[in-house]
Amino acid sequence: MTETAPRPTLEAVAARAGVSRATVSRVVNGSEGVRERLAERVRRAVEELGYVPNQAARSLVTRRHDAVAVIVAEPETRVFADPFFARQLRGISKELTAHDNQLVLLLTEDRDDHERVGRYLAGGHVDGALVFSLHIDDPLPGLIQRAGLPTVFGGRPDWSGGRGDVVYVDSDNRGGARDAVRHLLGLGRSRVAHITGALDQTSAVDRLDGYRDVMAGADPRLVVEGDFTAASGERAMRELLGRCPGLDAVFAANDLTAAGALRVLREHGRRVPEDVAVVGFDDMLPIAEQTEPPLTTVRQDIEEMGRLMARLLLRELDRTTGTDGPPSGVVLPTTLVRRASA
Amino acid sequence: MTETAPRPTLEAVAARAGVSRATVSRVVNGSEGVRERLAERVRRAVEELGYVPNQAARSLVTRRHDAVAVIVAEPETRVFADPFFARQLRGISKELTAHDNQLVLLLTEDRDDHERVGRYLAGGHVDGALVFSLHIDDPLPGLIQRAGLPTVFGGRPDWSGGRGDVVYVDSDNRGGARDAVRHLLGLGRSRVAHITGALDQTSAVDRLDGYRDVMAGADPRLVVEGDFTAASGERAMRELLGRCPGLDAVFAANDLTAAGALRVLREHGRRVPEDVAVVGFDDMLPIAEQTEPPLTTVRQDIEEMGRLMARLLLRELDRTTGTDGPPSGVVLPTTLVRRASA
Incomplete structure (x- = not known):
């Protein structure tokens, strides 16, 4: 010692x-x-x-600590396994460091630990909080609210409709999903399947809604639930091939899921994109470039989302009371990136 | 908000x-x-x-926060890129959570930020600190000491010889390196090269010392400096092939470095293990099993090191003053794991 x-x-x-x-x-x-x-x-x-x-x-x-808490509402094992979080943290870290604020990452094993996180947040150790990957029914927002800390969310919380004072940064998940599915239809595909993300998260629900906007009336068996992991992409792809062997395209809720689906398609001798075209979401590098074949995907600027979350929070912390409130939600556009898979 | x-x-x-x-x-x-x-x-x-x-x-x-700071003395980009840190954090997280202590990970962009980390540690926000991947001349230990926080280090700090009160958890890096090189000599190899880790870290110095213990008198050109990354393994392997084209074995300071070296050996048409046998260090899964060929390596239990660091710190925090001090260093044994590469 x-x-x-x-x-x-x-x-x-x-x-x-x-x-x-x-x-x-x-x-x-x-x-x-x-x-x-x-x-x-x-x-x-x-x-x-x-x-x-x-x-x-x-x-x-x-009453200032020059420190900001970051909470990823996932087990620490996922925080380190999914490069999405590292990317978002990179943006946050750069922005906080540029303003000499300490990034305080509060890791948890599971949701049971969120109460302890709430206690730490209430404990006067940080000036504000950045929270991402919230799941529906997570007790965290309530605990943070009780702690009275200024907070910016990454991804639209499911209850933001009812509370005008919630600040969040999100991507245009629904619009991006529509672009992906329209791209597949534009290639002449008609039996377009969708592997969803974790449906207790608004990003997954919004992407599913975007798929349905374009595919209204499609066979409901073409939609299988995943959870944003590569393992769920493998499982869902197997299920889809069993249910709808005639499918000719897949829109996966993110690139990890798409990578899992590609592996199973290869196992089953389906050529991509000739037999089945595949589109992902994120443009997570290097994954999206290293899949076989390289992945057509919907790009969102994850690092910029993190940077923007930090910037909004720091602005709020510097704000003198009584001025106009911050915007309640910032939604960034997405772009389709075409590679070999579709 | x-x-x-x-x-x-x-x-x-x-x-x-x-x-x-x-x-x-x-x-x-x-x-x-x-x-x-x-x-x-x-x-x-x-x-x-x-x-x-x-x-x-x-x-x-x-005077208790039920919170412990963890500082990895690396830029946050490396913390998320090198699975070693995720593994150690997993052990720490499990142990702290089991004792309802909050893991507070303080991320930094570079060494310039360590002063800010020191301020946060001195600020009365945590009960103690776990610090790993220290580099020689890092100001962090001094800043922590000034903050007066009980601290356990992962890896032997370079100044521990002179200060009996430093608590650390380490692997037997020197003994493990000796085992690796002896294994290669036992296979009949004689021109055994070594790609070191970052030599401003004691783990790298100790592994180099272990190599030299066995290879006393060997051609000094067989040792090339790396920094524990795969990129450094590629660079060092190219250099070694240029300097000593007759080499018949490589001991790399960790598995990432070995993976980089394997790629360059393949590029140059050298068969592993027939032409060049390769041994790594860590037994980092899945990397060590997925290299081509799978990697013979020195296993250290990284997750257990993290768990032990947390356990020693929590014990110290619970300790009534006046009893015997904690042990100054705990060194865990390593084991050689044989796969196809050597």
Whole structure:
């Protein structure tokens, strides 16, 4: 343990500088009203003793920690397994670092841990929170609200319709899905299947809605539920080939799912794109370029979403009260990226 | 922003319960000396108002946050790119969660951010710190020491020789390296090259020392510096083939580096293991099983290292002062895992 020296106290600084505790406290917290000669003596004593102000005490005065919590509402195993999260965190990290704010990533094993996360958020350790990958019925938003922390969500929370004060950053999931399916129809395909994402997340619901916008009246057996993982893409593709052997295209809810589907199509001797055309969602590199064949997909700028979330939150933290509220939702456009798979 | 209702204050609870602020504070912080009838009224008011105690104030009394900081002294891009860190974090997360402690991962862009991390650690937001992937000359240990936080290091810090109070968990890097090189010599190889890890880290230095223990007097051109990444393995392997075209074996400082080296050997038409036998370090799955051919490697239990780091720290936090200190270093054994590459 690094406990070689006891941590210097406020009292020690006061004694060294020959001033009162209150004077030290005022200087350390940047308050006015201390004569420069005294302030200088305090600063010298702080320097000499290597005194670090106790932030718990200090934050009672300043109420700013220059720290932002990030919560990915997924088990930590998924946070590290799915490159989507690393990409979003990269955008957040760059933006927070540019403003000298500490990124505090709160990891969990499962949803049972969200109450503990709520306690930490309520504990006065961070100025605000960035939350993404929320699932419907997650207790987290309620816990955050109770903590009274300014918060920006990544992805539209399912309850945002009813609460105008929710700030979120999202992609145009429904429009992107429509583009994907229209592209497949434009190639002359007619039996277009869809492997969904986790349907307790709005991004998956919106992409399914986009598919249905274009494929209204299609055979409902062409839709199989997945959960955004490659394993679910494999499972769903097997099920689709059993149910609808005549399918000629697949729109997968993300690139990982599409990669799983491609593996199963190859196993079954279906040529892509000749027999079955495949489109993904995300344009997650290098995955989308390394699949066999490379993946046509709907690009969303994930890193920019993270950056924008951080920017909106920092702006809110700097905002003087009483001005106009921030926008309730920012929806970024998507673009179709054509590669060999469709 | 989730700011629909202002956060209830201690004053509001006091008013609702008809007691003083001090009484509310005592009940909330679990102090003795409040009559049960009053305490019950306070608890009811807390419940009705949805009051959450301000942890910043509360921690001044209790001095425990049930939160542990984890710092990986690498840019966040590497934290997410190298599965080693995910593995170690998994062990830490499991152990902390089992003890209802919050894992607070402090991410950084580069070493310039370590001062900000030091401020956060000194700020009274966590009870202790777990630090890994330290580099020589990193200012972090000094900043942590100044923050006065109990700390456990993953990997032996380079200055631990001089300070008996440093607690760390490490693998037997030198012994594992010796096993790897002896295995190669046992296969009849004599021109055994070594691609090192980042030599500003003790793990890389120890593995190099293990190589030299066995290969004393070997051609110094057989050692090329890498940095634990696959890209460095490719670069170093190219250099080795240029310098010492007659080499018949490579010991790489980790599996990622070995994977890079294997790619370059294949490019150059060298058969593994027939022409060049290759051994890695880590037994990082699935990488070590998916290389072509599968990799013979030195296994270290990375997840267990993380778990042990967390366990040692939690024990220290629970320790009553005055008892024997914790062990200064725990070194876990390694084992050679034989696959096709050597």
